[in-house]
Amino acid sequence: MLKELHLKSVGPASQFDIEFANRLNIFTGDNGLGKSFLLDVAWWVMTGNWVDQPAYPQTNTDELPKIISKINSKNWQILFPEINVEGSFNFYEQKWQRTLSLRDLSKNIVIFVRVDGGFSLFDPARQRDLAYNFDPDTLWNGLKLKGKVVCNGLIDDWVKWQNQPLKTPFELLSLVIKKLAPRPDEWIEVGEPKRVSVEDVRDIPTINLPYGNIPIIQASAGMKRILGLAYLFVWAWYEHQKASEIRKQEPMNQIVLLIDEVESHLHPRWQRVILPSILTVINQLDPNLKIQVLVTTHSPLVLASLEPIFDGDQDKLFLFELLGETVSLNEISWVKQGDTVGWLTSEIFGLKQARSQQAEMAIEAAEAWMRYDDMNNFPEYLRTQPQIHQELQKLLPGHDPFWPRWIVTAEKRSNAG
Structure with a gap:
């Protein structure tokens, strides 16, 4: 199993340091921050193969690019430095070179479910290289x-x-x-x-x-x-x-499963069961099989589906974030959100409301008007009570829970005026 991965000057951030959970590792975050890249690197670390293009080192830094991993419980530390006297990265060949081969060390079947609809398999019992x-x-x-x-x-x-x-x-x-x-x-x-x-x-x-x-x-x-x-x-x-x-x-009794965007092509009903079902299915192959999963997702339903089975002793949740111009990857404490709306408005997805942008702005304008705030920060069509009311009528359903509060407050201010 993959225990640790440390990247320096490789990928979208200057450094990533990850300690993996033994069973389930969920990676989420906005597009383009490195989720698929991380699975590609994990695949290479475990198998010695790249599916498509290798992970190229950053060229705008004086830092020595590295990929360091620890695999299984034997604390193997496999160092793949780039630009050093050992020549582990060959610029002419444009490929990484290992200083230590996993040919006789790998004890894992590794399956990579790719977002492009393809699949990859590494089985040391069939082909070790x-x-x-x-x-x-x-x-x-x-x-x-x-x-x-x-x-x-x-x-x-x-x-x-x-x-x-x-x-x-x-x-x-x-x-x-x-x-x-x-x-x-x-x-x-x-x-x-x-x-x-x-x-x-x-x-x-x-x-x-x-x-x-x-x-x-x-x-x-x-x-x-x-x-x-x-x-x-x-x-x-x-x-x-x-x-x-x-x-x-x-x-062998260990499978490492990499899944990129597990919800791809799946209806919400399927998104709500797919990961728990996969864990059950692996056990159907052989009850003695140990499985480690690295999975990326953008789906609040996938995260909600894990609430009944998430175990802090063997599972972890990670979040990629863009803070200014810096990409970070951090483990996030698992907190049940109850439903998809809760997940959408949690720190994982960061939405203020689980609505359209237009409805969110109209409600923010309504709340500002109810607080007697300065309305000049809002567009001209959202600065008066009639304008806001007209926009809310256009955007919100009749049963929306915001309506009672808005109507009562508007009537009170009208009567007071």
Whole structure:
């Protein structure tokens, strides 16, 4: 598991220092402050691979750029300095070079669920120096490397598992898909494969939904993401067990899961259950598996969904902030907010009100008018009681809780005048 990560002169801030929780690490904050970047670095630290571009060091500083990590409980300290006599960053090659290899040290299966719809897998039992990177097409239709098939793909494996006498992986896939459904009345069950095209001779898996049976290739983007996630979990664990059997070694018992924007493509009903469901699903693979999750999110519903299960002894919440011209990353004390409105107006999201900007300004003008404040700080169309009232009528629903206070105060001032 990843214990610590220390970055100096790499990324959007001069320095990041993070001590990770053993189970769940949630990262939130505005766009562009480094959430995805942090997952990319964590992926490289754990696997020695970059998914796309490497993290480039800052060039406008005299500080020595570094990536320092501590992995597992053995307090390994792996130092990756840049611009030093060891030449760990090769400017000609434009890549980082390790001073210590993780080839024989890594004891973790690492899964990266990327925001672009792709997935990456690192399994030391299969390849100790290489990660498998899937885009949506290769995840569904298969991946080959150097002429060898490393993954048959979701469509072929699903049908093969469903038709083989030993249905263990298929039963596990069915269970995982069912667990990831948003709620009992929006269930997802596995259907029978069927041919759906004259151009594609394969039988295509299907799913049964409350409104009928559909081939998975015709599912929505959000549902495809969930089906891909379910398949990746089952496939990764199944193939890890097979590889461990061939190598005559015990399967590993640790999975590190990186998820960028876990709410991507998902309806609010799904956002409200996805992370707790994933934690449950990993336990379905093997009750002895230990999981560490690093997840980024912009969703107040995702945070609200964690209130029943958040454990301060094994979970942490982090916030990226822009303070002036400086990006900071700090652990935030976990405080239950009760609902999404509470989360939206908490320090995590920092909204004054969970409304449109126009409605927020109208209410601020109304409150200033009720306090007899100077109204010149507001736009000309929000400086008198009739103007404000007209704007509130346009923006607020009739049942809005602000109305009684506004109407009573306006009547009192009118009577007093």
